[in-house]
Structure formats: structure tokens, C-alpha cells
Amino acid sequence: MDQEKVNILLVDDQPAKLLAYEVILKDLGENLVIASSGREALEVLLKTEIAVILVDVCMPELDGFELAAMIREHPRFQKTAMIFISAIQVSDIDRLRGYEMGAVDYVPVPVVPEVLRAKIKVFAELYRKTRELERLNHELEDRVRARTAELESSTAKLRESEQRRSMAIAAGKMGSWDWDWINGDWMWDEGQYRIFGVGPGSFEVNPANVQALLHPDDVDQLRKAVAEFNKGTRAYETEFRIVRPDGEVRWCVGTAAATVDRSGRVVRVSGVTVDITERKRAEEQQNLLAREVDHRAKNALALAQSIVRLTRADEVKAYVNAVEGRINALARVHTILSLSSWQGAELSKLIDEELAPYSLGDQIRLAGPEVQLLPATAQTLALALHELFTNSAKYGALSTRSGQLAIDWRVEDGLLTLSWEESGGPLVMTPKSRGFGTRSLLASIESQLGGQAQFDWRAEGLLCRLEVPLTRKASTTALGKFDSGGSAELERASG
Known part of the structure; x- marks a missing residue:
């Protein structure tokens, strides 16, 4: 499936260098946006969603450092990747200044085409995946809301919805679970077993076995979270650690939502677990x-x-x-x-x-x-x-x-x-x-x-x-x- 193109802003006051950057980067298949000055670059940013900015350090009026500082002051662009190009010898002080201004990398002149393409490609992919993750998060929130509504009308519909959702998130480092608050039954999907490093055939999901997989320092906070549902809390989110049977420690973020009956009594708690070890x-x-x-x-x-x-x-x-x-x-x-x-x-x-x-x-x-x-x-x-x-x-x-x-x-x-x-x-x-x-x-x-x-x-x-x-x-x-x-x-x- 074709990937959605992202916009890459090229900023340089010299047309010949801009043309060279276009030739080097055209094979990436992304949208290349040109700006011949710092002010023109700011105008482009206000009108266009930019994934990566490639900017020359030495420019009249606004140099690369000044432009980076102005970009970082705008809330929309505080996380936009900026790569500086410098035709002069860059000292450690200049590099530190650049990093403080928000630069993620330096490229010296003469530019090595393969190196520049590789750097731009990495940050373009990071931007694309970040946007995809945001869309997935919105979709996940929508699904949790829809699923909570279904729980109020039918337990059977809940299980069908859970199976469909488990299939959707099986490819990611996510898992979902469901806890019948009345009779104590638990249900984990495939992703939940994978995160905890256990298999459905050898692991019985119950409070004692689950607690045995939690990091000792995080057990108390999860106990308090469970107690909060009895006090009227309807949703809870926290970060915690697990210790897999092989001894590996993993970081997770868990989100839980309670379903209540007409009298306000909790009848079910459902949640999503996301493995965030790499992020940590x-x-x-x-x-x-x-x-x-x-x-x-x-x-x-x-x-x-x-x-x-x-x-x-x-x-x-x-x-x-x-x-x-x-x-x-x-x-x-x-x-x-x-x-x-x-x-x-x-x-x-x-x-x-x-x-x-x-x-x-x-x-x-x-x-x-x-x-x-x-x-x-x-x-x-x-x-x-x-x-x-x-x-x-x-x-x-x-x-x-x-x-x-x-x-x-x-x-x-x-x-x-x-x-x-x-x-x-x-x-x-x-x-x-x-x-x-x-x-x-x-x-x-x-x-x-x-x-x-x-x-x-x-x-x-x-x-x-x-x-x-x-x-x-x-x-x-x-x-x-x-x-x-x-x-x-x-x-x-x-x-």
C-alpha cells in the first residue's frame, strides 16, 4: 500500500544549493517544499504541515540558529525535526547551540547524498509513524467508548467486540483484558498474554497469578487502583512494570474503565495494556x-x-x-x-x-x-x-x-x-x-x-x-x- 507523502522544507538563500538538495532527495518520493529565506520558511510553516526542515546555518537576515529559535517558540513546531547544513567548520560550541535551538542533526558541506537521504528518510518515517500512532490512539479511544456502551446492554456483545478488537491490536505491543467484577472471571486476548510473556495453555488468569508477574514495587499502586473503583472511580490509567517468567522486566501503561449497573454498582472492569519498554x-x-x-x-x-x-x-x-x-x-x-x-x-x-x-x-x-x-x-x-x-x-x-x-x-x-x-x-x-x-x-x-x-x-x-x-x-x-x-x-x- 502506498504511503502518505510528507512535506520536507528546504531552506537556503542560494538557488543552486536548493536545486542540489532537490536532486538528492527526489528519490525519497516525498513532497519537497522550497524556501529561499528564513522569513519565507516561516510563511510556509504557517500554511503547511512540515515533517522535516533542512536549513542552512549561514543565511542573510535570519540565519539558521535564529530561524530555529523562532520556529521552536511556536507551539505547533516544537517537535518538528530540524537538520542544519553548514559549509563552515562547526565547533562543539556551535553544535551545542544548535542542539539547544532544537536541531536534531548536522550535515557538513560538501553534502554526501547518501548520508543526507538517509537522515531525511529516518525523520520522515518517524513523522509518518507518529501521525499513524496518533490516529491509532484516537481509534482506540473510540473503540473503548463504543465497547463500554455495549457492555451496558449485553455481555455476549462485549465478548464479540473484544475478539474483534484483539485481532486489530494483535500486531502491535498492545493487549486487552476484561474482568467480571461479580463472579471474578478474567479474559485476556492474545496481546495481553504476549506482553506478560506467558501462554494461555499454561497460565491461569487470576488475581494471585497476575500479581506474581507484577514488579514488587508497583503492586501497591495497582491495589489502590482496584480499590478506587469501589469508591466511585470509573476510569484509571497508570504506568507499571511486570517481571516475565524469564526474569525480563517490561514497562507498561494500563488503562482501565468500569461498567456499572443501574444502581451504580461496578459489574465489569475492562482495560488495555500497552508495552512501552522501548519508549522508556x-x-x-x-x-x-x-x-x-x-x-x-x-x-x-x-x-x-x-x-x-x-x-x-x-x-x-x-x-x-x-x-x-x-x-x-x-x-x-x-x-x-x-x-x-x-x-x-x-x-x-x-x-x-x-x-x-x-x-x-x-x-x-x-x-x-x-x-x-x-x-x-x-x-x-x-x-x-x-x-x-x-x-x-x-x-x-x-x-x-x-x-x-x-x-x-x-x-x-x-x-x-x-x-x-x-x-x-x-x-x-x-x-x-x-x-x-x-x-x-x-x-x-x-x-x-x-x-x-x-x-x-x-x-x-x-x-x-x-x-x-x-x-x-x-x-x-x-x-x-x-x-x-x-x-x-x-x-x-x-x-
Whole structure:
């Protein structure tokens, strides 16, 4: 059977890009609606039911963020799916802002047709199924009302109606039941047995057996619901859990309605049970992701704030370069962690990312096993390595073609030991005081990671030894405890 088409709104101020989106999405078979500005998009939304909005972030007058905010302010569009398209590099702050404005996804330019089609298709199907579910809910409510009316005139007609309804909902995660309040007889349809994980041949429906399948924490509220019918309540709805015979816990929502005789006495209670386990899991996952995004955003902002606040330089250009370098180091490790779904990062990848801008070839030697770092440890160690690389490139072995750098690491009994040895560079003298770089290394390695950092200012080159416990969960706000004094560089005197 052909599915009902949904409307997809394409918003971009560039006709060529709109045409490209139409070509990419035409195979979906949906209705594509075009808007060349934010204001035109708002006019379309007021006149047309839209399933998905594909909007360019950068537009004159109203950009994508402003348009999203205006759309979300309207009650009709608070749940409309919006996908941002951005031709510029989107930072984590921009992504967070977009998600706060109601975006469900980002698509970078150049657009990959298959990816864009897949994203649009998912949200179009979600919109279609949501509408179908709303129609089913209305139909179900109508059927419950009709069935209650039939109960007042004939028990036989009730059973016939119940059989027809059970067939209609058998394909979904729904079940219906009927309880004769006078003689205690129960009737379950196929869906009800399926939800509770039992079979009609082996399970006798009675209060004791049903209660045995209820979650212990929810038994009392259902008992109270039954008691309410004796006090005049005619309908009741609640969420509860069941424990199937195999031990699986399922979430359900139950709706019950009472039928009374002419004297007002309850003679029958009928109800519908819907398995909402997947919805509950989705809500839990959504809440978890929201908390995770909030946590990581706060950590990243705290690190960036500390970097900006504590960096010192004699000139504006030097200050900007120092800040950009440290924030870029943080961004690089964030990318590595994102690729692993924040499970951790390989030490060798952190070093490779810091080496990438220098192209020093055979001046650097690396040796060590694969070491998986916790996310917080990886962030802190990445900043420490950035300080070492940056200052070596400015003042140490990596500042000359003759210089050599050897980085070795090993793990013993949960302790990572990293050795940084420079040679062949400018003559080194022991600094007279500690600057920001040295204090950042000491604070991150010792105070935050619970390890040790040792510096040996040899004339032939710096020798640094870092010891980091791998079993201790480090703080991701490693710069948070630095004081505000000191230079912007790791102290190094060259001769």
C-alpha cells in the first residue's frame, strides 16, 4: 500500500544549493517544499504541515540558529525535526547551540547524498509513524467508548467486540483484558498474554497469578487502583512494570474503565495494556545523552576559560598563538575521543596529532606499546604534550635541523612512564623560575593525575620524565588549579 507523502522544507538563500538538495532527495518520493529565506520558511510553516526542515546555518537576515529559535517558540513546531547544513567548520560550541535551538542533526558541506537521504528518510518515517500512532490512539479511544456502551446492554456483545478488537491490536505491543467484577472471571486476548510473556495453555488468569508477574514495587499502586473503583472511580490509567517468567522486566501503561449497573454498582472492569519498554529505554538514553553533553560541554568550557585566563605573553600576536595552540590541542584530543565514543584514546594517537603540524621527519623517534588512556587522562596528558612540543619547537631540539627528540614510554603495574629526551639543539641552561608551561605540566600530571613530573635541564637538551597512574580517574579541569602568574612558555634558556 502506498504511503502518505510528507512535506520536507528546504531552506537556503542560494538557488543552486536548493536545486542540489532537490536532486538528492527526489528519490525519497516525498513532497519537497522550497524556501529561499528564513522569513519565507516561516510563511510556509504557517500554511503547511512540515515533517522535516533542512536549513542552512549561514543565511542573510535570519540565519539558521535564529530561524530555529523562532520556529521552536511556536507551539505547533516544537517537535518538528530540524537538520542544519553548514559549509563552515562547526565547533562543539556551535553544535551545542544548535542542539539547544532544537536541531536534531548536522550535515557538513560538501553534502554526501547518501548520508543526507538517509537522515531525511529516518525523520520522515518517524513523522509518518507518529501521525499513524496518533490516529491509532484516537481509534482506540473510540473503540473503548463504543465497547463500554455495549457492555451496558449485553455481555455476549462485549465478548464479540473484544475478539474483534484483539485481532486489530494483535500486531502491535498492545493487549486487552476484561474482568467480571461479580463472579471474578478474567479474559485476556492474545496481546495481553504476549506482553506478560506467558501462554494461555499454561497460565491461569487470576488475581494471585497476575500479581506474581507484577514488579514488587508497583503492586501497591495497582491495589489502590482496584480499590478506587469501589469508591466511585470509573476510569484509571497508570504506568507499571511486570517481571516475565524469564526474569525480563517490561514497562507498561494500563488503562482501565468500569461498567456499572443501574444502581451504580461496578459489574465489569475492562482495560488495555500497552508495552512501552522501548519508549522508556529511549527516554532514559535521551536523558543520559543530555547529561553527558552537558557534562562534557562544561568541562570543555572550563578548560578553554582557564587557558585564556592563564596564558601570558608580551605581544598580542604571541598571546593569540599560545591560546590557539592550546585550544587546538584540546580540540584534537576531543576528536580522538569522539571517534571512540568517549571510551578512551591511544597515547600514540595523541602524540601523532601533536606531531602533525611540524613535519620533522627523522628528527623524532617514538617507541612504546599501545596504551589506552581514560578520557580525562587523555585530555590532560594531551595538553602537557602540547606544551613540551610547542616549546621544543621554539627553543629546544626541534628548533634546529640538527636537533633530535626521543619519546619512549612503558607501562608497569598500572603506571605509565613517559621519557622525553632532547639532544643536538641549542645549549640549555636551568631556568631561574617556573613559568606557566612548567606549572601546567606539574599541576596536570601531579595534582590532577596523581603522578610525577621531573625536569633535568641538561646542557645538551631537556630530559623530562612523566609518571602517570592509569587506574585513577583524572579530572578534566586540569587547568582549573593553576595560579594566574608566570610566563606563557615552558621556561627554557638557550645559549
